[in-house]
Amino acid sequence: MVTGLGTWELANGRLSLGGLMLFLALPSRLYGPIRGMSGLGNTFYSSSSAADRITELLDQRPQVVETRTPRPLGRARGGTCDSATLRSAAEEGRPVCRKLVSAAAVAATDP
Known part of the structure; x- marks a missing residue:
């Protein structure tokens, strides 16, 4: 409809070709921001x-x-964790370590 109206105005000499191009380009430039x-x-x-x-x-x-009155915590101590402890904890349904790093056990036993 816009193109038809612009062509009609161009044919009657009331609009130049540049005006028609501007008239056709303007709505497309406004649609994005709107x-x-x-x-x-x-x-x-x-x-x-x-x-x-x-x-x-x-x-x-x-x-x-x-x-x-929270209970005071003692100083943290290192400990050992062996397979028997893990096995008994798993049998009782208590959470156990999923990954056991052997380097940690070696570091705990080194003087």
Whole structure:
């Protein structure tokens, strides 16, 4: 429709060929920014809902509360871990190491 109207005006001498080319190129140059602006609403709403979720997360009270008198921890000590200990822990259903690095056992026994 735009092309037909422009051609009609060109044929009647009310529009030059350059004017017709400009008239045809202008809408294509405007569609991109207009589409980009129409997407801003979606971006704003999704950002707003994400901010609401973050606020809800930060407003939650912790589920694990520290006691007023925590037990003091002693100094950490190195230890040994052998296959019998791992086997008995696995049989009892306790968590065990999945990867055992033999270098760590050697380093623990070196003076």
